[in-house]
Amino acid sequence: MTPGTGDGPGLPGEPRLVRWFLIAIALAFLVLFLLAPLAVVFSEALRKGLDAYRAAVTDPIALSAVRLTLLTSAIVVPINVVFGVAAAWLIARFEFRGRGLLMTLIDLPFSVSPVIAGMIFVLLFGAHGLLGPWLVRHGVRVIFALPGIVLATLFVTSPLVARELIPLLQAQGSDEEEAALTLGASGWQTFLRVSLPKMRWGLLYGVVLCNARAMGEFGAVSVVSGHVRGVTNTIPLHVEILYNEYQFSAAFGVASLLTLVAVATLVVRSLVEWKSGRRLA
């Protein structure tokens, strides 16, 4: 079979027409649901011209949202990387009782609605929450402030790094680590010089994906933020406000920033797959 257009190991005796038909349907579906929406963001953002776009993005309130989002992500991503690496090391390298349960717990946030994820922190730290009165007496604000936003984002993005690393570590095995240990390396030396370089590509994608999701988290942050303009609004919340005020070009302008982060994430993913010669989960 020649590796030309439309040729691959399809079913034996498959007419070309069938192939082209299937490709056409699949592409139509993907264009309708993936490519077109991507095009919508940028065309709507630039509808009123480059100056309007620049104005929307450099608006002081937009900039304060950008700052808050960057700060949140700068706190959340390192914490979730430490957790993700530890959890993946534990799950992929050791057999112990309760391992299956632990894996379920690590995945748990994936099946909790973001709104509920935000709500549980309000129930815990809100003014009428369990710890609320104590926090008020000591003058600590968690809900409607940065700590609440960070906690909700931590919850929602916690499985991402671990989920990328577990299959990678399991596939790689631990022969090199054992060799290093046998040759007299300490535990930390082995981890830093052998394990970390081995997992670097998977870790890179985990970090980038966790960052994209932390920056873009909407439901959970929406519950805990309190929507104070210029103070506790992250980029996605700012987009919502602009959109609800019918400032569509500005909304899409600010949204295009997050879209660029998402596209960059996908580029990193492709690079990682190419560099590591391994398909990501």
Add this chain to the structure above:
Amino acid sequence: MTASPAPRDQGRRGRTLPGFGLSMGITITYLTLVILIPLATLLLKTATLTWAQFLDTITAPRTLAAYRLSFGAALVAALVNAIFGLLVAWVLERYRFPGRRLIDGLVDLPFALPTAVAGIVLTTFYAGNGWIGRFLEPRGIKVDYTPLGVVVALTFVGLPFVVRTVQPVLRGLDPQIEGAAASLGAGRLETLRRVVLPELMPATLTGLTLAFARGLGEYGSVIFIAGNMPMRSEITPLLIMIKLEQYDYAGATAIALVFLVASFALLLCINLLALRRVK
């Protein structure tokens, strides 16, 4: 901190790797503080409700309508994604055409794109005056402000799951087996039905479950396109949000608890079914 090989280290096949104690400590501490204790407050808060209050809240017509829409729309979207996900995975793995790699990389877009952005984009795209809505609406297909809009949003959000679970299985499937089936006289449809699809079923079910779970809780991409009319296009997470904004914490907690328990039970059932099918 020094990480000497942990004393109770039970390395795989009896070999010893360092870091068991440390990684266990970090994992348990984090899960307890960030996931388990906050989730437990949901139960504690529910315990402060009386039975009558609890039942009133969760059987209110508006709540039941929201439950129905959330589970129904998530299921329909997951099924759509199962069918098209299989097709997309097949096309991407088995055929060669220009732009294949680009498309393959783009499949994960719904993973990385913030849900609020997805929400306003889909609304702009499918609204009555939107890019494609203007062609659909004169033909009687109204997407925005209807349950169909919810399905469209959830289809977008769940799109990567089936594709990504089926692709590796397809890659591992030897085309020669299909050749063997053909040489034994099986037609193409028969080969597909009796040889290829059974191999792909477990992965498809896994992907379907993941897409369904994601769709159940989804908020950001839905609220813009759904119009959020009570009894008609109001999903459960939004109803919880509305209760919270009215400071009705008891009501929000009751709705959320039943929703969570029902989702977990349903996901468990699907997983068990999938396991039995594999066996």
